[in-house]
Amino acid sequence: MATQAATRVEQNACSIRGLTVVYRVERHEYAAVQDVDLDIPSGEITAVIGESGSGKTTLAMAMLNAVQPPGRIAAGSVVYPTAGDILRLSGKRLRRLRGDSISMVFQTSQNSLNPLKRIGGQAMDLARSHGRDPRGTLREARDLCAKMSLDADRVLTSYQHELSGGMRQRVGIMLALVLQPEVVLLDEPTTALDVLSQSEVLQILRDLQRERRFSAVLITHDMGVVAELADRVAVMYAGRIVERGRTRDVLIRPDHPYTRALIRSIPRLSGDLSEAVPLPGLPPSLTTIPDHGCVFRARCAYRMPICDTVQPPLESVGPDHDSACYLEGFPSD
Amino acid sequence: MRGFLLRLARRLVGALVMIWAVATFTFFLIRMIPGDPVAAQLNMLEQQGMSESQAAARVAGMYGFYPKDPLPIQYLHYMQQMAHLDLGQSISYTGVPVMHIILSALPYTLGLVVTGIILTFIVGVIGGVFAAIYRNTWVGSSITVVGSILHGIPQFMVALLLAYLLATAHPIFPFGAPYDAAISPGITWTFLSNLGLHAVLPIAAFIISGFGFWALAMKASVVTTLGDDFILAAELRGIKPSIRFRYIARNAFLPLFTYLAIAIGYTFGGAIFIEQIFDYPGLGLLQLNSIGVHDYPLMQAAFLMITVAVIVSNIVAEMLYTVIDPRIRTAR
Numbered sequence: 001m002a003t004q005a006a007t008r009v010e011q012n013a014c015s016i017r018g019l020t021v022v023y024r025v026e027r028h029e030y031a032a033v034q035d036v037d038l039d040i041p042s043g044e045i046t047a048v049i050g051e052s053g054s055g056k057t058t059l060a061m062a063m064l065n066a067v068q069p070p071g072r073i074a075a076g077s078v079v080y081p082t083a084g085d086i087l088r089l090s091g092k093r094l095r096r097l098r099g100d101s102i103s104m105v106f107q108t109s110q111n112s113l114n115p116l117k118r119i120g121g122q123a124m125d126l127a128r129s130h131g132r133d134p135r136g137t138l139r140e141a142r143d144l145c146a147k148m149s150l151d152a153d154r155v156l157t158s159y160q161h162e163l164s165g166g167m168r169q170r171v172g173i174m175l176a177l178v179l180q181p182e183v184v185l186l187d188e189p190t191t192a193l194d195v196l197s198q199s200e201v202l203q204i205l206r207d208l209q210r211e212r213r214f215s216a217v218l219i220t221h222d223m224g225v226v227a228e229l230a231d232r233v234a235v236m237y238a239g240r241i242v243e244r245g246r247t248r249d250v251l252i253r254p255d256h257p258y259t260r261a262l263i264r265s266i267p268r269l270s271g272d273l274s275e276a277v278p279l280p281g282l283p284p285s286l287t288t289i290p291d292h293g294c295v296f297r298a299r300c301a302y303r304m305p306i307c308d309t310v311q312p313p314l315e316s317v318g319p320d321h322d323s324a325c326y327l328e329g330f331p332s333d
Numbered sequence: 334m335r336g337f338l339l340r341l342a343r344r345l346v347g348a349l350v351m352i353w354a355v356a357t358f359t360f361f362l363i364r365m366i367p368g369d370p371v372a373a374q375l376n377m378l379e380q381q382g383m384s385e386s387q388a389a390a391r392v393a394g395m396y397g398f399y400p401k402d403p404l405p406i407q408y409l410h411y412m413q414q415m416a417h418l419d420l421g422q423s424i425s426y427t428g429v430p431v432m433h434i435i436l437s438a439l440p441y442t443l444g445l446v447v448t449g450i451i452l453t454f455i456v457g458v459i460g461g462v463f464a465a466i467y468r469n470t471w472v473g474s475s476i477t478v479v480g481s482i483l484h485g486i487p488q489f490m491v492a493l494l495l496a497y498l499l500a501t502a503h504p505i506f507p508f509g510a511p512y513d514a515a516i517s518p519g520i521t522w523t524f525l526s527n528l529g530l531h532a533v534l535p536i537a538a539f540i541i542s543g544f545g546f547w548a549l550a551m552k553a554s555v556v557t558t559l560g561d562d563f564i565l566a567a568e569l570r571g572i573k574p575s576i577r578f579r580y581i582a583r584n585a586f587l588p589l590f591t592y593l594a595i596a597i598g599y600t601f602g603g604a605i606f607i608e609q610i611f612d613y614p615g616l617g618l619l620q621l622n623s624i625g626v627h628d629y630p631l632m633q634a635a636f637l638m639i640t641v642a643v644i645v646s647n648i649v650a651e652m653l654y655t656v657i658d659p660r661i662r663t664a665r
């Protein structure tokens with residue numbers, strides 16, 4: 001039993017336990033991420049899906065111990081096998097970890113570059129900051145550019161204003177991968193792009209991940225992106241994980257009413273547009289998340305008396321598939 | 334590089350047009366001053382016993398045109414002379430070419446203004462960076478408060494206070510000449526240090542009255558840059574603090590450069606008062622004195638020279654801007 005637990009930990013590129021992040025709003029602290037447990041298996045893509053304000057970006061920032069004020073990590077641990085609990089690190093040790101073994105691709109990579117410095121120069125700054133060989137890093141950058149069908153010579157000698165949005169996003173991916181990190185956090189990497197660039201960037205990410213086998217956390221609000229890219233998915237609602245499992249299982253046999261509603265709200269290419277059923281109501285805002293009972297009950301069609309009192313725990317509903325709902329088996333619909 | 338030269342050429346053509354406009358303006362200004370100084374000069378010379386043609390020739394030497402000619406012909410002669418860099422002769426320094434007087438005063442003003450601007454800029458920008466980094470401590474707030482107060486005090490008040498406190502009440506610094514009469518000019522340490530010592534008070538007046546503006550502007554710019562996405566991104570990429578500081582400093586510094594061109598104009602304007610208060614023999618003092626003694630050719634030339642200095646400095650500032658900002662460099 002003990003050996004099994006040990007192997008499990010080794011297989012995880014990151015283990016999040018009991019993570020709670022609070023934001024201070026007018027002298028009260030509200031939890032944007034509440035008691036989250038999540039394992040990021042090595043060499044796989046784990047998606048975290050949720051609506052705006054569900055706490056998914058806060059979760060990603062917490063994984064770098066970079067929650068910005070007025071936010072604060074109130075409890076929990078984020079353990080990486082080699083570095084330990086990143087939430088206990090600060091100063092130089094924390095800095096050396098960021099960008100080196102754990103890196104991030106930003107939603108607004110358009111704005112993630114220094115406007116006064118050539119891209120190649122910024123890659124060299126990155127190398128110098130982490131004690132790597134700048135020339136070797138530049139070679140690696142060139143290699144990555146080529147893989148992303150960018151003209152390396154041109155891009156590396158360009159300033160960001162000379163590149164298009166899609167190119168800048170690819171440069172963001174290049175900078176995140178150039179030091180060959182173990183874990184890559186992808187924070188809505190395609191949201192700011194047009195549809196064509198989106199599918200291009202997704203393709204690139206999939207190819208690079210298959211080739212390099214880094215562990216990725218993909219933050220998104222797009223079920224289509226999850227289906228296309230992720231090995232596993234965790235569904236977030238109001239700062240909590242309400243369902244998690246292998247992508248196939250969650251998409252084919254969703255258990256939580258919220259996941260079901262999300263999947264049913266996707267318009268299909270074949271079939272009538274009216275078959276897509278929108279989820280009524282709005283997610284709670286930070287200050288209106290209920291502090292007891294199920295966070296989803298206000299919008300849930302299957303609300304029961306018990307839902308008002310205690311938040312249902314994540315429980316197994318199948319092999320490697322957990323859901324936080326009291327409902328046992330769905331009434332057929 | 335080719336783009337740089339092209340832009341420079343375009344700026345220079347623009348500058349020539351502007352100088353021409355200012356020269357034209359001064360020409361008509363002098364002609365339109367009530368009492369017509371040129372006619373008055375002619376009358377005076379005739380009353381002193383010169384013949385009409387003698388007097389007219391003297392006036393032509395001073396102003397560059399014959400006073401009895403029709404206005405367009407006068408203007409033409411004036412412009413011809415100007416094209417040969419001949420600015421006429423002074424009235425108060427009888428017979429001395431104006432160009433000569435101007436050129437002997439110009440280095441002092443340029444020295445004061447250029448040193449003043451550069452030092453004010455450096456001191457102010459450093460103050461602003463500290464005010465931004467330590468904005469939540471007493472260091473930052475005191476820089477901000479001192480900056481606001483200094484910014485509110487008129488420059489001539491600062492100059493008067495300095496002159497009174499450090500040259501009259503406590504004669505620590507010399508006053509009233511660019512260097513001691515006993516020292517012969519040359520590239521020697523004695524001369525240069527003496528020259529510098531005499532310039533301390535006027536330059537200090539520039540720095541004290543300009544510090545507030547630069548410190549407050551730089552503080553605001555740094556605080557804005559600190560909130561930029563790419564600075565957070567650099568932090569999350571684990572960029573070294575020293576490199577991160579350079580990212581912030583360069584990006585925050587850039588908008589200030591735009592103000593530099595404006596500040597150059599103000600500083601030349603301020604030089605008129607500061608030179609007068611410290612009795613420093615630059616263009617500003619020359620201009621004030623020429624007004625006092627109705628030396629119109631000299632006044633006209635000093636006015637023109639200050640304009641040219643402002644225009645040229647603006648071109649320098651603008652060309653520097655294109656060097657440090659790649660976005661301007663590629664834009665047409």
